[in-house]
Amino acid sequence: MTDLAALDVAHAHHYLLEELENLPTAPGAPPERRRRDDGWLERWLDTCSDLARLRATNPMLDAVIEEIDGRRIRIGDHWLADFASCNYLGFDLDAEIMSSIGQHVLNWGTHPSWSRLLGSPVLYEQIEAKLTALLGAPDTLVMPTITHIHMSVIPVLAGGGTIFLDRRAHKTIFDGTKIASSNGARVQRYAHDDLEHLESLLRVAPGGPRLICMDGVNSMTGNAPDIRAFAALAREHDALLYVDDAHGFGVIGERTADEPCDWGSKGNSIVRHFGETYDNIILVGGFSKSYSSLLAFLALPTRVKNVLKIAAPPYLYSGPSPVASLATVLAGLDVNADRGDAIRRDLYEKTRRVLVRLDELGVGTPNTSGFPIIEIPLANPDQIDELGRFLFDRGIYVTLAAFPLVPRNEVGFRIQVTAANTHEEIDLLLAVLDEATERFGLARAWRPAA
Numbered sequence: 001m002t003d004l005a006a007l008d009v010a011h012a013h014h015y016l017l018e019e020l021e022n023l024p025t026a027p028g029a030p031p032e033r034r035r036r037d038d039g040w041l042e043r044w045l046d047t048c049s050d051l052a053r054l055r056a057t058n059p060m061l062d063a064v065i066e067e068i069d070g071r072r073i074r075i076g077d078h079w080l081a082d083f084a085s086c087n088y089l090g091f092d093l094d095a096e097i098m099s100s101i102g103q104h105v106l107n108w109g110t111h112p113s114w115s116r117l118l119g120s121p122v123l124y125e126q127i128e129a130k131l132t133a134l135l136g137a138p139d140t141l142v143m144p145t146i147t148h149i150h151m152s153v154i155p156v157l158a159g160g161g162t163i164f165l166d167r168r169a170h171k172t173i174f175d176g177t178k179i180a181s182s183n184g185a186r187v188q189r190y191a192h193d194d195l196e197h198l199e200s201l202l203r204v205a206p207g208g209p210r211l212i213c214m215d216g217v218n219s220m221t222g223n224a225p226d227i228r229a230f231a232a233l234a235r236e237h238d239a240l241l242y243v244d245d246a247h248g249f250g251v252i253g254e255r256t257a258d259e260p261c262d263w264g265s266k267g268n269s270i271v272r273h274f275g276e277t278y279d280n281i282i283l284v285g286g287f288s289k290s291y292s293s294l295l296a297f298l299a300l301p302t303r304v305k306n307v308l309k310i311a312a313p314p315y316l317y318s319g320p321s322p323v324a325s326l327a328t329v330l331a332g333l334d335v336n337a338d339r340g341d342a343i344r345r346d347l348y349e350k351t352r353r354v355l356v357r358l359d360e361l362g363v364g365t366p367n368t369s370g371f372p373i374i375e376i377p378l379a380n381p382d383q384i385d386e387l388g389r390f391l392f393d394r395g396i397y398v399t400l401a402a403f404p405l406v407p408r409n410e411v412g413f414r415i416q417v418t419a420a421n422t423h424e425e426i427d428l429l430l431a432v433l434d435e436a437t438e439r440f441g442l443a444r445a446w447r448p449a450a
């Protein structure tokens with residue numbers, strides 16, 4: 001029997017086929033209006049039982065972090081190098097950004113509590129203007145989190161039409177489609193990153209709105225879909241491509257002659273990275289990774305923005321992001337313009353060091369992109385607990401990738417490199433990985449699907 005602690009799980013991906021039992025799969029099947037009490041909670045908790053066990057026993061999960069020093073963290077009396085941070089650009093520790101917050105708080109207080117529809121501090125207008133220019137998008141709209149956006153915007157965009165959902169899309173997208181489904185949309189899932197499968201579904205889809213929902217840079221594999229091909233397919237079938245690039249924004253950007261590395265320049269996200277326009281594309285991104293703040297955005301046409309301003313509940317009802325978050329974003333956008341490419345070059349080199357060493361050791365990873373998210377599956381998934389303790393004891397903090405955070409064949413751990421990690425921390429990581437390779441049989445544990 002699973003314990004309720006499993007409900008703590010954050011970032012959970014979903015490989016819960018059972019969850020889909022109530023979703024109509026055939027085009028034209030009527031959506032169910034009301035879910036039966038079919039024991040979904042028991043099944044969900046059961047699915048999370050590995051995580052529940054790890055949470056209860058492993059020091060690498062649900063830790064209380066008492067102090068930080070740069071990218072080192074203290075848990076009890078144990079200092080560890082943190083490779084579980086999504087603060088890719090190190091903006092959380094940037095002196096210029098930290099020192100910019102105080103004056104804004106003095107000007108605005110900690111948290112004007114108006115919902116955005118009621119009124120927004122001018123900081124929002126400034127953020128949206130800078131962001132629109134950075135992305136080269138028609139317009140942008142910010143809301144507190146990506147989760148808020150998926151839950152509220154996917155149902156509005158889908159209406160009573162059809163959603164095509166990548167089977168590996170982030171759990172928060174999946175949850176947004178569930179709300180859309182309960183409002184009458186039809187949800188069809190296509191195999192991860194599989195253009196042909198998607199096309200076969202689009203070809204026979206009924207009329208009405210069509211929304212393709214997928215991730216940009218994947219939060220576990222670190223890989224990105226070919227946006228150019230997906231955008232072409234969307235346009236051909238009169239569909240809207242809805243892409244969550246939480247992990248790409250700030251890291252990858254437009255390709256330029258003077259780019260610091262092949263991740264591109266400016267960190268202006270996946271659409272620009274692939275040289276695409278925003279026609280038929282709604283880009284979703286967030287500031288909670290690279291920009292180390294609590295805010296998220298949509299890049300979208302102004303007419304859609306104006307609809308969402310009255311139809312997306314977080315714009316009407318949610319409290320806003322704290323002023324410190326807005327200030328962090330504004331300063332982060334300036335730092336990105338001034339120093340972002342140099343920071344990305346540094347991050348690229350640090351990431352390369354890890355990937356090159358893994359390659360020398362023969363350790364497999366799904367990461368074929370070179371982006372700073374490096375998942376390492378285990379040959380024997382049952383060793384995840386032991387591996388977590390091993391890394392913890394040696395001073396390395398990572399994300400344990402248990403099921404259902406990843407599919408069962410990818411159970412292992414995820415390393416994230418940030419610009420704030422020092423080369424000494426990476427030296428330690430590489431030494432520990434050398435030892436782990438032998439001890440946990442990491443060499444060639446990962447085989448890509450044929």
Ligand SMILES: Cc1ncc(COP(=O)(O)O)c(C=O)c1O
Nearest residue numbers: 145146147170172219246286288
């Ligand atoms: C792909 C993806 N989408 C959405 C989220 C949630 O973002 P937010 O914290 O802004 O709700 C995450 C967080 O890990 C993510 O990885």
